[in-house]
Amino acid sequence: MPSAAGQTLRKVLAQSQKELLGDWLQGQLAASTLRSDLMKENELREQSRELLALLQTATQNGSLERIDGTDWTAVREFLARVSRSRAQQGFSSSDTATFVFSLKEPLFARLRADLGNDAQALADELWATGYLLDRLGLYTTEMYVKGREEVISRQQREMMELSTPVVQLWENILALPLIGTLDSERTQVVMESLLQKIVETGASIAIIDITGVPTVDTLVAQHLLKTVAAARLMGADCIISGIRPQIAQTIVHLGVNLSDVTTKASLADAFSIALKRTDANLSRYSGAAT
Amino acid sequence: MAVVHRSVLPIRSQEDIVRVRKATRESAVVQGFSLVEQTKIVTAASEIARNTLDYGGGGEVEVTLFSEPPRRGVRLVFSDKGPGIADIEQALKDGFTSGSGLGLGLSGAKRLSNEFSLQSKVGEGTQVTIARWR
Amino acid sequence: MEKIPILKMGRFLLVTIQVDMHDQLAMQLQEDLTDRIVAVRARGVLIDISSLEVVDSFIGRMISNIAAMARVLDAETVVVGIQPAVAITLVELGLSLEGVRTALNVDRGMAMLQQQLAAEQG
Numbered sequence: 001m002p003s004a005a006g007q008t009l010r011k012v013l014a015q016s017q018k019e020l021l022g023d024w025l026q027g028q029l030a031a032s033t034l035r036s037d038l039m040k041e042n043e044l045r046e047q048s049r050e051l052l053a054l055l056q057t058a059t060q061n062g063s064l065e066r067i068d069g070t071d072w073t074a075v076r077e078f079l080a081r082v083s084r085s086r087a088q089q090g091f092s093s094s095d096t097a098t099f100v101f102s103l104k105e106p107l108f109a110r111l112r113a114d115l116g117n118d119a120q121a122l123a124d125e126l127w128a129t130g131y132l133l134d135r136l137g138l139y140t141t142e143m144y145v146k147g148r149e150e151v152i153s154r155q156q157r158e159m160m161e162l163s164t165p166v167v168q169l170w171e172n173i174l175a176l177p178l179i180g181t182l183d184s185e186r187t188q189v190v191m192e193s194l195l196q197k198i199v200e201t202g203a204s205i206a207i208i209d210i211t212g213v214p215t216v217d218t219l220v221a222q223h224l225l226k227t228v229a230a231a232r233l234m235g236a237d238c239i240i241s242g243i244r245p246q247i248a249q250t251i252v253h254l255g256v257n258l259s260d261v262t263t264k265a266s267l268a269d270a271f272s273i274a275l276k277r278t279d280a281n282l283s284r285y286s287g288a289a290t
Numbered sequence: 291m292a293v294v295h296r297s298v299l300p301i302r303s304q305e306d307i308v309r310v311r312k313a314t315r316e317s318a319v320v321q322g323f324s325l326v327e328q329t330k331i332v333t334a335a336s337e338i339a340r341n342t343l344d345y346g347g348g349g350e351v352e353v354t355l356f357s358e359p360p361r362r363g364v365r366l367v368f369s370d371k372g373p374g375i376a377d378i379e380q381a382l383k384d385g386f387t388s389g390s391g392l393g394l395g396l397s398g399a400k401r402l403s404n405e406f407s408l409q410s411k412v413g414e415g416t417q418v419t420i421a422r423w424r
Numbered sequence: 425m426e427k428i429p430i431l432k433m434g435r436f437l438l439v440t441i442q443v444d445m446h447d448q449l450a451m452q453l454q455e456d457l458t459d460r461i462v463a464v465r466a467r468g469v470l471i472d473i474s475s476l477e478v479v480d481s482f483i484g485r486m487i488s489n490i491a492a493m494a495r496v497l498d499a500e501t502v503v504v505g506i507q508p509a510v511a512i513t514l515v516e517l518g519l520s521l522e523g524v525r526t527a528l529n530v531d532r533g534m535a536m537l538q539q540q541l542a543a544e545q546g
Contacts, residue, residue: 192326195508202528229520230511235504235527304446311444311478329478329509333517336480340447384518398481398517 005128023106087147179212187223211242241270334399346370363423371415468537474505504533
């Protein structure tokens, strides 16, 4: 039985590929789900053609019930690529799955034309084909989600980098203006990029300005202290500036000991003390700027 | 949990500790750890390996590279047939030492790991497991 | 037996640690260094560990010990070139190298020692 089902599908894919492609494209282009704003017609044509060709090869030898075998590798890879690129182009997950599901209509029509008189065989064939396309459609959705996850994690990384700009204020003086809520992971990234920048620039003082940080919890306070300690091990001093009154209260209530750390009310105060400590030669520096 | 790779190294001499550090570093690199993550697990491995040698009279470490998506990590199981630890809670405290060290070995290694466990029976030996993942 | 070379630069000694040290080598360095401090009447010691990828509590303790012993022998110790990943790990480990001065690189460390010496000689 299972070997019989799929025979017509194989035949249709092998012999009527051109007609199938024509019908399928027509259906896709007419559908209300078409996203001509996101994708050009010839790109859609190319993808449809490629999938049909790959399906033909896969169905020749491969099982129709399982798509995880080696016969289906090329199809899977193709669908993964299409899904990911569509995820990045901004298609929704149903738009993307529809690409595969929309093949049902032209394919079923061909099967019906071929097996019109044999109701039993047609039912078997439709079941096998439907099952296969459902599998492929679900796989597409899965890959789409993966693609989205990649987009999300890339954006997270980018945001992380954007939100931790280490800037050089003066010769030997770095500043790290922190803005927004600090969670443990972000503080860790901040810490690493600050220490890395200290090595790169050879700075001897780093100012961590937390004016833009609304709250500090114990974990974050401890991370800040660890940053200061790590910088000290490397031979650089840290100054923490811009501590808001509420944060000062929290820090004391939490029992976090900041007594070993230089703290200043504002970034300007911190900068001025940093200039004094590094013995900056202001006239030379301003002279060089002109 | 899928085990990607597993190997066993002896800890019989100080050179072996260096080898454990090297093997841990290589495993962490294979698993795609960042430099900081590599350094943390290597340092933790070094601490425990020294304990195995100094207090356990030598032993071995089993290094396992594992993958449990989305995590990938390195797990190290140190075992010795030494005298064992009578008071585990005390041994895990900062500053506790029965030897000449700073007493940061166990507690420090615990802080540097995502997973830490210690089993010990007096007179039979000690097994310390540490793991870190990304 | 392998040894870590100790270079003399004026009144200072420079040690560059480039190998992943086993414990015996670290102990040996501690001994050699104190001997040399006395032999050349050194006033400062620079320990460059920028090539070290791991500093565990044993090596950390060795460094603290060297600094303490050197101070007794009237020489100041500056540890230079601790890498960010190593610094973060040391802090997490709970090791702050109390009493050890640090600098970003050999140049800075040298300047630090010279300043100190100049201040003493007034």
